[in-house]
Amino acid sequence: MKKLYWLMSLSVIYLWIMPNSAEAQLPFDEIMMNKGEVCAALLYEHGSWNQYWEGNNLRGNANIGTLTRQMVMPMVVVGISEKLNIIASLPYVSTDPSGGTQVGQRGIQDLSLSLKVEWLQKRLGKGNLILLSNTNFNTPLGNYLSDYLPFSVGLGAPEIGMRGIAGYRMDNGLVFRTAFAYLWRGQTEIERNFYYQDGGVYSNFMNVPNAVNFHAAVGYWTLDNQLRLEGTFMSLNCVSGDDIRAYNAPQPTNKMNISQVGFWGQYYIKGRKGLGAIAYCNYTVNGRNVGKASNLGVGLTYQFQAFAKK
Amino acid sequence: MKKHLRKYIVIILVFSLFISCLEETPRYLEFEDYSFQGIDDKGGTWKSIILVAPDQFIVPAPQETSSSSYQQELTNLKQEMASVSNEQKKAVVYWSSNPILRWNEIALELAAKYNLIPGPNLDGTYTLPNPASPEGPPPFPFAHPPYTSRMLAYLSVAQLDGLIAAWHYKFEYNRPAPYQVDSSIEPAYPKNTLPSYPSDGAVVAMVSKEILSAMFPLEKAYLEALSQEHLNSLVHAGINVQSDIEAGKTIGTEMAKLALQRASTDGMSKAQTPKAVSDSIKNAAFENFGWVWENMENPVRPVGLTPLFGKVKMWNVPTVEEVRPGPPPAPGSPEFLKDVEELKNYAKNLTLEQRRIANWWQDGLNTYTPPGHWNKFAKEAIIKNQLNPIRSARVFAYMNMAIMDAGISCWDAKYYYHYPRPIQTIPGFKTILGTPNFPAYTSGHSTFSAAGATVLSYFFPADAAQFTKWAREAADSRLYGGIHYRFDADVGIEQGKNVAKYTVEKAKNDGAQ
Numbered sequence: 104m105k106k107l108y109w110l111m112s113l114s115v116i117y118l119w120i121m122p123n124s125a126e127a128q129l130p131f132d133e134i135m136m137n138k139g140e141v142c143a144a145l146l147y148e149h150g151s152w153n154q155y156w157e158g159n160n161l162r163g164n165a166n167i168g169t170l171t172r173q174m175v176m177p178m179v180v181v182g183i184s185e186k187l188n189i190i191a192s193l194p195y196v197s198t199d200p201s202g203g204t205q206v207g208q209r210g211i212q213d214l215s216l217s218l219k220v221e222w223l224q225k226r227l228g229k230g231n232l233i234l235l236s237n238t239n240f241n242t243p244l245g246n247y248l249s250d251y252l253p254f255s256v257g258l259g260a261p262e263i264g265m266r267g268i269a270g271y272r273m274d275n276g277l278v279f280r281t282a283f284a285y286l287w288r289g290q291t292e293i294e295r296n297f298y299y300q301d302g303g304v305y306s307n308f309m310n311v312p313n314a315v316n317f318h319a320a321v322g323y324w325t326l327d328n329q330l331r332l333e334g335t336f337m338s339l340n341c342v343s344g345d346d347i348r349a350y351n352a353p354q355p356t357n358k359m360n361i362s363q364v365g366f367w368g369q370y371y372i373k374g375r376k377g378l379g380a381i382a383y384c385n386y387t388v389n390g391r392n393v394g395k396a397s398n399l400g401v402g403l404t405y406q407f408q409a410f411a412k413k
Numbered sequence: 414m415k416k417h418l419r420k421y422i423v424i425i426l427v428f429s430l431f432i433s434c435l436e437e438t439p440r441y442l443e444f445e446d447y448s449f450q451g452i453d454d455k456g457g458t459w460k461s462i463i464l465v466a467p468d469q470f471i472v473p474a475p476q477e478t479s480s481s482s483y484q485q486e487l488t489n490l491k492q493e494m495a496s497v498s499n500e501q502k503k504a505v506v507y508w509s510s511n512p513i514l515r516w517n518e519i520a521l522e523l524a525a526k527y528n529l530i531p532g533p534n535l536d537g538t539y540t541l542p543n544p545a546s547p548e549g550p551p552p553f554p555f556a557h558p559p560y561t562s563r564m565l566a567y568l569s570v571a572q573l574d575g576l577i578a579a580w581h582y583k584f585e586y587n588r589p590a591p592y593q594v595d596s597s598i599e600p601a602y603p604k605n606t607l608p609s610y611p612s613d614g615a616v617v618a619m620v621s622k623e624i625l626s627a628m629f630p631l632e633k634a635y636l637e638a639l640s641q642e643h644l645n646s647l648v649h650a651g652i653n654v655q656s657d658i659e660a661g662k663t664i665g666t667e668m669a670k671l672a673l674q675r676a677s678t679d680g681m682s683k684a685q686t687p688k689a690v691s692d693s694i695k696n697a698a699f700e701n702f703g704w705v706w707e708n709m710e711n712p713v714r715p716v717g718l719t720p721l722f723g724k725v726k727m728w729n730v731p732t733v734e735e736v737r738p739g740p741p742p743a744p745g746s747p748e749f750l751k752d753v754e755e756l757k758n759y760a761k762n763l764t765l766e767q768r769r770i771a772n773w774w775q776d777g778l779n780t781y782t783p784p785g786h787w788n789k790f791a792k793e794a795i796i797k798n799q800l801n802p803i804r805s806a807r808v809f810a811y812m813n814m815a816i817m818d819a820g821i822s823c824w825d826a827k828y829y830y831h832y833p834r835p836i837q838t839i840p841g842f843k844t845i846l847g848t849p850n851f852p853a854y855t856s857g858h859s860t861f862s863a864a865g866a867t868v869l870s871y872f873f874p875a876d877a878a879q880f881t882k883w884a885r886e887a888a889d890s891r892l893y894g895g896i897h898y899r900f901d902a903d904v905g906i907e908q909g910k911n912v913a914k915y916t917v918e919k920a921k922n923d924g925a926q
Contacts, residue, residue: 165533165711204709204836206760206843246765250772251845290435294772297789299779300438303522308436349551350532351779 132320133233133270133280135221136182141409146381146402148174152394155253155353158346159391168202170253170394174212181409188219193244196256205254211245212257217264230273237284239264243291250293250309252353253394259291259355260311278322278333286314291355300345300356309355312344320367329374333367335385347392360391369404379404441518442792446510448603449801453925456803457581460923462728462810463671464574467581470667472660475586475610478594486654487595494598497649508646510602512614513572513805514792516621519639520568521781521788523629527556528779530850537712541685547630554629558776558857559722559820562784563681564628566728566817569809571624571672575616576803578664583608591654601650611660612653613802618643619665620672627673679726684719691716698831704744706833706852718851723825728814729915733825736912738904741830741854744838752898756835759893760842767893768845774858774890775846783858783887784816787865790883794873807925812868815916819864819909820857826908827852835895844895855905856897859888863909864916871917884909 136142153169154161178192197209216239223234242261243249249259266284288311296307322333344358353359365385372378381402387395457467476483497505508515531551533539540551547553554560588610592598607613622640626633644662647653653661686694699705708714723733730736742748759767776783791812795805832854836842849857866884870877888906891897 202711204843204848206845248768248772294769295775295780296773297525297781297786299522299525302440303518303525303781304438304440305442306436306438308438310435310438348779349529351529 133235133268133272133278135185135219135235136180136188136406138182138184138412139408139410140182140406142180142404142406144178144180144381144402144404146174146176146178146400148172148176148398148400150174150396150398152387152396155394156347156390156392157349161395164202164350166203166205167200167253169200170207171199171201172396173197173199186221190217190219191215198254198256200254208247208251208254208256210247210256212243212247213241213262214244215239215241227271229275230271230277233268233270233272235268235270237264237266237268237282239266239284239286248294249291249355250295250298252355252357258288258311259293261289263287264316266316272324276324276328278320278324278331280318280320280322282316282318284316284318286316288313293355298354299348300354311355312341312358314339314341314359322367327374329371331367331369335365335367336363337365337385338362344392353392357392359393360389361387361393362389363387365398371406376406376408379406441507441515442796444509444796446602447796447799449510449605449607450799451804452605452607452801453580453803454584455924457577457579457584459577459580459803459807459925460919461574461577462570462814463675464578464668467578469671470578470664472578472582472611472663475588475656475660478588483594483654483656486656487591487598490591490648490651490654491595491598493648494651501645501649504642504646505601505650508614508643508650510650510652511795511800511802511805512617512643513802513809514795515643516568516572516617516625517565517788517792517809519621519636520565520625521785523625523632524556524561524564524781524785525779527552527554527629528561528782530555530557530778533712539712539714544630544682552631556629556782557718558782558784558861559684559719559824561782562813562817562820562861563676563679563725564625565784565788565809566813567628567672567676568621568624569806569813570728571620571668572617573803573806573810574672575620575664575668576613576806578668579611579613579616579661580803582611582660582664583613586610588657590652592651598651600652602652607801609653610657611664612647612657613661614647614653615644615658615661616665616668617802617806618647619662620669621665623666623669624672627669627676675726680721680724684722684725686716686720688715691720694720694828695831698829702740702743702830704831704833706831707837708850709834709836709848710850714850717828718849719824720828723821723823723828725821727818727821729919730818730822730912733822736822736908737829738826738855738908741832741898741900741904744833748900749898752900753835753839755899756842756892756895757839760844760895763845763893770886770890771846771893774887775894776858777847777849783861784813784820784865786887787812787816787862787869790865790880791869794869794876798873804925807920807923808869808872811872811916811920812865815864815868815913816861818916819860819912822908822912823855823857823860823905824851826855827857830854832901835898842895846891846894846896848896853897854901855908856888856891856901857905858891858897859884859902859905860909860912862887863906864913865909867910867913868916868920871920 151171174194174196176194181189192215194212196212199207219237221235225232243259247256264286268282270280272278290308317338320333320335340360341358347353363385367383370380383400386397542551542553542555544553587608590609592600618640622636832852834853862884866880869880888902
């Protein structure tokens, strides 16, 4: 049991903050794997922006042009029990600006481990009410430089997140879901020992602000539960941090806020087991100190029984 | 229930572990108060830089310590010390017995704050900061490396000259510190036998406030509050009575005026030229050498950064021409191509250590610039060697004069040779550092750093190897960052050393040995 506690505490979510990060992932939905089931997924995401918010001011910058961000992310979800799932993912990210003279980056970003627990499943009216939690831990792998925004591949800080999820799945296939998370972020190590954040700071560490994350979706299951379609809304707001200074580069200490609307589709080709396909897109409707990104993602999933139910 | 409790305890433990792992992010250097290595009783005889004579400002003789007015001041001091608030206690610790270090830190912070390059307007034009309307936009100043080198030079020179005047009167009048007169007074800092009239702290508070207010006009109120806090801390620390402070304030105020008078006529106001002048400088270079530097930004900046900074009055070098290096290899020449290959190789195969060096020395926008970086080294060396305020001021003054002279010489070369940057000469070249808005040859980082290292090596010979190594690293960092050729860096190092020799020669003869 002790081991499990440590695992719980060492678990997490995906790094939301990155302006272009994949928005729709399993850690916050209401779906659980059965015991012994494993779902392996490979996702590709393409995001880009040509405008960003400097503080609250939306602007372009010809010396960045359009910043394209691509991500390949393997992910595994394991059904430890029907009430307990483990999710792990590790994205590889590349960035490429079309303008200016600075070079884009590529590299392995942050390992994410998360533990999803179903606390309640209850018949309510013409559907089921489901309450879940997701505890997340993630940590940068590799040696990417976080202090190279907007071109860096991540924020370079560890993170612990606690998320509560409430879903209502109706018998007619409609799904309503909302999730709320608080994300504790640590520090990112940078390669200089003085920087400016509302004054001089003599340190080679930057504090990455904590954030709150809200997620809502309306979904519909159809074709004998083989197709799942969802409209999504996601917002992430840092609880502290500074603004990008005039015509200056962003830095990991910034108060990054973002709101996105999106669409998500998942198709299980032959029912629950076997191959599936995912496609999603999302669009940034508002933000602060982030790019106004549009993202498109596609992925393949493969679900199978890895070990016995009993 | 018990199970849950255990779980919560584990979670709380993990979170506290998470938080306790956080490194500190201090806003200033904390250091233990130290006893000065000597009080320099001959400090009043040292050669000053701008000040003609140490008694140039009249400071009247103080009241005797036996006088009733002095006794009243002592009583007031003791009362103030007895009722000191927590905030005031913190201020006493912060300002320390060597406030030169704090004002230097404040200067670096303002340099970083104002080191933002004006962005383009919506129509693609650029507006430059204007000292006549500092609010902007863009705000004045743009504290780029030349601006910051000059700001630090005037600050440090005025501090040194002000302290030379203070030391002169201290040892002329020999009025002891309050704690020497009244043994019931326990000062906040280690005791010494330095006479306290006029207050050296007050000189530093006033001169620093005035110089920095002129250099950063939007910060007047902030600086006024800081100087007031500093002045108050002198009483709360038990090191000065009010008349010590008043006499120090007089020197500080007058000294700042004198320094700012020099600053107003040193040619800096003409350094950022109109486009016509900039174009004629460019054309002259093209006729002389057959190449020309172009700004590669989008939209293109019409004028490079301070084309005539090379004409600003130098501190210790008679003419800028005598320290001007020879020409760089022509683009396309074998030597040039060799250095280009090196850059391409770094861009392709940069090691983590090389990346670290490029970033550690980046000192670009929104930082204190390379001159600031060397001031940080000087500060650390001063603490390590436990220098008193006048000796600290001397280190900063000579180093910052040499650094500004190096900047002037570097900018002279930059616009005389007008040499293109790697992003201009190498098709499709991309860099991890932003390329600055001025020509390549010679490298500012190299020149500033070699000058700083040369002066610091003279003052702190035990650490000379470290300073030299840092300067070399600063020079190399620009190659790793892809914004300079090796010849920019190598020649810049020699140029910086050469320029700094003039300042070291002056330091050798200032009577402080």
